[in-house]
Amino acid sequence: MLVNIHTAALNGLDAVPILLELNLSKGHDFFMVGLPDNAVRESRTRVMSALENSGYPSDMACETTVNFAPADIRKEGSGYDLPLAVALLVAHRFAQNDRLDTMMFVGELGLDGSLRPVRGMLPIAIEARRMGITDLIVPAANVREAAVVNQVRVYGADNLRQVADWLNGADTLQPTVIDTRANFYAAQAQHTCDFADVKGQQKVKRAFEIAAAGGHNLILIGSPGCGKSMMAKRLPSILPPLTLAESLETTRIHSVAGKVENGGTLIAQRPFRSPHHTISDVALIGGGNTLQPGEISLAHNGVLFLDELPEFSRSALETMRQPLEDRQITISRTRYTCTLPCSFMLVASMNPCPCGYYGHPTRQCVCSPGQRLRYMNKISGPLMDRIDLQVEVAPVSIEEMASNQPEEPSAAIRERVVRAREIQAERYRTSPGIHCNAQMTSALIREHAVMDDAGRQRLQTAMERLNLSARAYDRILRVARTIADLDGSTTIQAQHLAEAIGYRNLDRADWAG
Numbered sequence: 001m002l003v004n005i006h007t008a009a010l011n012g013l014d015a016v017p018i019l020l021e022l023n024l025s026k027g028h029d030f031f032m033v034g035l036p037d038n039a040v041r042e043s044r045t046r047v048m049s050a051l052e053n054s055g056y057p058s059d060m061a062c063e064t065t066v067n068f069a070p071a072d073i074r075k076e077g078s079g080y081d082l083p084l085a086v087a088l089l090v091a092h093r094f095a096q097n098d099r100l101d102t103m104m105f106v107g108e109l110g111l112d113g114s115l116r117p118v119r120g121m122l123p124i125a126i127e128a129r130r131m132g133i134t135d136l137i138v139p140a141a142n143v144r145e146a147a148v149v150n151q152v153r154v155y156g157a158d159n160l161r162q163v164a165d166w167l168n169g170a171d172t173l174q175p176t177v178i179d180t181r182a183n184f185y186a187a188q189a190q191h192t193c194d195f196a197d198v199k200g201q202q203k204v205k206r207a208f209e210i211a212a213a214g215g216h217n218l219i220l221i222g223s224p225g226c227g228k229s230m231m232a233k234r235l236p237s238i239l240p241p242l243t244l245a246e247s248l249e250t251t252r253i254h255s256v257a258g259k260v261e262n263g264g265t266l267i268a269q270r271p272f273r274s275p276h277h278t279i280s281d282v283a284l285i286g287g288g289n290t291l292q293p294g295e296i297s298l299a300h301n302g303v304l305f306l307d308e309l310p311e312f313s314r315s316a317l318e319t320m321r322q323p324l325e326d327r328q329i330t331i332s333r334t335r336y337t338c339t340l341p342c343s344f345m346l347v348a349s350m351n352p353c354p355c356g357y358y359g360h361p362t363r364q365c366v367c368s369p370g371q372r373l374r375y376m377n378k379i380s381g382p383l384m385d386r387i388d389l390q391v392e393v394a395p396v397s398i399e400e401m402a403s404n405q406p407e408e409p410s411a412a413i414r415e416r417v418v419r420a421r422e423i424q425a426e427r428y429r430t431s432p433g434i435h436c437n438a439q440m441t442s443a444l445i446r447e448h449a450v451m452d453d454a455g456r457q458r459l460q461t462a463m464e465r466l467n468l469s470a471r472a473y474d475r476i477l478r479v480a481r482t483i484a485d486l487d488g489s490t491t492i493q494a495q496h497l498a499e500a501i502g503y504r505n506l507d508r509a510d511w512a513g
């Protein structure tokens with residue numbers, strides 16, 4: 001008796017179709033061929049126990065051969081449990097259905113027969129639709145993730161028994177239907193944190209607005225408790241809303257990483273990722289035996305926050321450089337090579353010195369100038385080269401904290417950001433791959449960052465007086481371009497440059513004493 005069951009394997013961010021073929025013949029052995037890895041080999045043990053605990057005879061003694069086709073793709077993970085169990089049930093005539101060839105099954109089984117979620121359900125559902133599958137049967141915890149894809153009936157099951165009974169004609173499973181678009185736009189309106197919660201800090205908020213408007217990376221320098229993390233967390237709320245296409249890209253990455261929460265569907269807000277500084281390079285960048293997207297890819301289309309930047313290992317900071325530039329990362333291992341997108345805004349924070357209180361209005365810093373200098377030198381030059389805005393954050397005064405003065409909500413800031421982004425979209429219409437001012441090359445800066453005479457004079461004076469590096473020059477012009485866009489001005493004027501120069505705190509020769 002030969003049974004064929006459709007299932008799918010993950011290959012990078014995509015799913016590929018797999019046909020599970022099961023044949024019964026005389027004998028007692030169990031063979032599994034077609035490049036299964038250990039988790040797939042263990043599948044047999046889980047499936048036998050799940051069948052027994054679902055009320056089927058444990059003794060299905062027959063010679064069983066299972067083949068996963070095509071045989072040249074490595075089969076990994078536990079998602080083949082359900083298709084294997086279904087194949088066995090059908091082969092032994094405990095389940096019957098004449099539409100099996102348009103169904104797909106994916107899911108891990110517990111020993112008790114319950115179904116457990118697997119990674120990558122979104123790309124699997126997308127592949128199922130491409131293949132013309134009509135019914136996709138998945139663990140209940142994955143069902144909303146799979147149901148993002150319409151045109152396929154998606155059924156979430158709690159356990160194996162429900163699946164078997166449903167195949168036999170019972171109504172134990174119901175398709176889950178989600179209005180993906182309506183759901184997405186409704187979820188998008190629900191921001192959890194807002195800049196209105198932040199008292200005072202006008203200058204820092206303005207820096208965030210500029211960063212959001214031009215896509216500039218940002219570093220905050222300030223003592224503990226002055227609100228750096230609080231404000232960083234609110235950056236997604238002033239970025240342009242995530243589009244449906246961006247959401248699909250980001251959700252796909254989270255899906256493959258197994259990071260879509262139980263019952264989760266399309267991600268509607270720009271992601272905010274805040275990895276701890278002890279994170280490994282692989283967890284930050286991505287990799288592993290079976291591909292695990294890193295934090296930089298989980299932050300795709302959103303914000304990566306590196307809190308306490310100098311505490312990150314030098315190698316972590318070094319490996320960030322290239323993906324920051326390319327907005328994608330290629331991961332090569334012996335078993336796979338894969339390119340993942342990682343277009344994110346970087347926000348970093350740091351204390352001004354090891355004790356944290358250098359420059360604090362009321363507390364005394366206990367660090368020596370040498371200690372301060374060593375601390376500043378920890379942050380890698382090449383990474384700092386990609387951070388356009390450097391902003392000092394001072395704590396707000398007690399009076400400001402206690403004030404009842406309402407603060408501007410994120411929605412109002414976002415409106416200005418969106419307008420500035422529209423100007424940029426028009427400007428870079430003919431520059432492929434460039435979307436915002438932060439991405440301007442030197443050539444584009446010469447073309448688009450046109451200063452008026454007073455502006456040129458202002459920059460010249462500042463370069464000399466503040467002893468700014470030549471590198472800082474381009475960075476100032478990029479930021480000034482964004483400030484002029486927020487101002488609706490085609491040329492860059494003296495006041496735009498003056499403000500941009502103010503965001504180069506760390507470049508000044510007098511920093512750290």
Ligand SMILES: Nc1ncnc2c1ncn2[C@@H]1O[C@H](COP(=O)(O)OP(=O)(O)O)[C@@H](O)[C@H]1O
Pocket residue numbers: 197198199200201222223224225226227228229230231396
């Ligand atoms: N400007 C502010 N307005 C409102 N609350 C603030 C402000 N600054 C700091 N806080 C409060 O102080 C807490 C600590 O801030 P946090 O962002 O963790 O500081 P940092 O990251 O700079 O150490 C915040 O959770 C918030 O409750």
Ligand SMILES: [Mg+2]
Pocket residue numbers: 225228229230307
């Ligand atoms: Mg903090």
